[in-house]
Amino acid sequence: MLTYDSLIEQGKSRGLPPTKIRGILREYLQILIMKQLCKNGSQGKLYFTGGTYLRLVHDIKRFSKDLDFNTNKMTKKEFENLIENVKNELKRLGIESKIKFAHWDNVYVSKLIFPEIEKIYNIVSEHSKKEGIVIKVETNRPKWKIKSETQVISGFGEFFPCICTDRGALFADKIDALTKKSRGRHLYDIMFMLSNKFPIDRNILKTFGIKDDPIKVISNRIKELSKTELKKQAETLRPFLFEESEAELLVNAHDIIPPLLEKYKIGTATI
Template sequence: MNNIVANFAQILEFARQLNLPVEKKRGIIREYLQTKFIHDLYRLPQLKKLSFVGGTSLRLLRNLPRFSEDLDFDNLELETQRLEKLFQTVLEGWKRENITTEWIVNKTKSGVYFEIRLPDLLFELKITSNPKEKLRIKLDQAEHWRGQQTEVMLLNRFGFIEHVVTNTLNEVLVQKLVAYVRRVETQPRDLFDIVWLFAQGARLEEKFMVVNGVTTVLEDAREKFAQEGNPVSFGRRLQPFLFAVSAVQKLALFGSVLGQLAILDQEHS
């Protein structure tokens, strides 16, 4: 038996302290493992060259009020082979803790991403009745972003504490808008996160947009929203990730947030 199974009651107690819905055990154990992975990773050398970004970084470092699935990173000049070695070093430590994992490397036209699979954990924790179901955590890294003004934030949850490199809120807002515009299939979480980021005071970072050639992203986002809108299906798809069902109403504010960003952009120019 590994420590996760033995200490699951304590993990759920930490979740209560974090105001997580304890009935959502699948989301809680995923977030615990994400936290543990980021904690163990950023204890290693050379991690100043890796910026933790995306929805999960907002969740773990800034308390975004929803569960998130993937671990996303901006690769700041780390060789892919070196990065994979760092990831595997973390899992070697997990092996010494009797945590069984599978390591998957996926190569696509757009790049390389990795996946951690835990083959037995959900069944051992009685979260699933299917002994073959695996918990999966995708690790994605992007090398194309430039000009990040990274900052160091304190990861502090589930008994783990560590300094973590991340992008500024303004840069994450730009990246989220780009994700919304470029996805073939819109992800409702992008709309939710953009509304939340705006409420936290995030604004478009002009220099970051210029360096990365995305100066029209707000215009593109408004055009896409005018065509696509906010269908009811977005709310249904987002709800399983939310701590409070009523938070789905934030999606209705997306168009207004885009409008406010446009006004601020005009005032700035």
């Protein structure tokens, strides 16, 4: 387990805002958890995805809370055993945690709860929760066949390979989320993926019931969002951004998204 000074120094080297110490600590815990999940769940059964994937693999400049995965083969028992192994490995490092399972529908869900970690690092504040820092690990069992890519995750003295869901599937999932939920992180992530020309898997979009051109789907959804709604989403997202001024990207989405979509279409093909 890193000392407080090492934690802060490692956070600075990753470009994390030094004023957001709880965010730095959470990301450190996420990487420790990911190391065990990638090591023990990598036999073609567990594939990293979601917002924290964008953070740890593609360096998006926002904090993310949960660890999301896809699986076609893992059983509930295998998932629970995997999380228990993570808890044991963290204990070996001197980090105590508790586990709660709350599976629903097609998703395996666990919560790793760290009740004492903020006290150990002396960063208890008005933002602290009574139960401590909670990191949720969710594993979805999609109906579509998972395509994978191997990436490297590094930071806080750790360095390891991780099998991930491919980018096209994540972009399709984010487009679906954008159409169904009013959360700033989905819009921010879509801006990031458009800017970095992530491919879009249209076959997966169809499994969500989206058959139209995904560029048009994004455009139409942004037009539906009022300025008031965009401001609300921006304020909700603001505390999680490294540069809080980037919340204005959401406020001005009506002006920013159209040229982003035009640039994306040039030299980019959906799957």
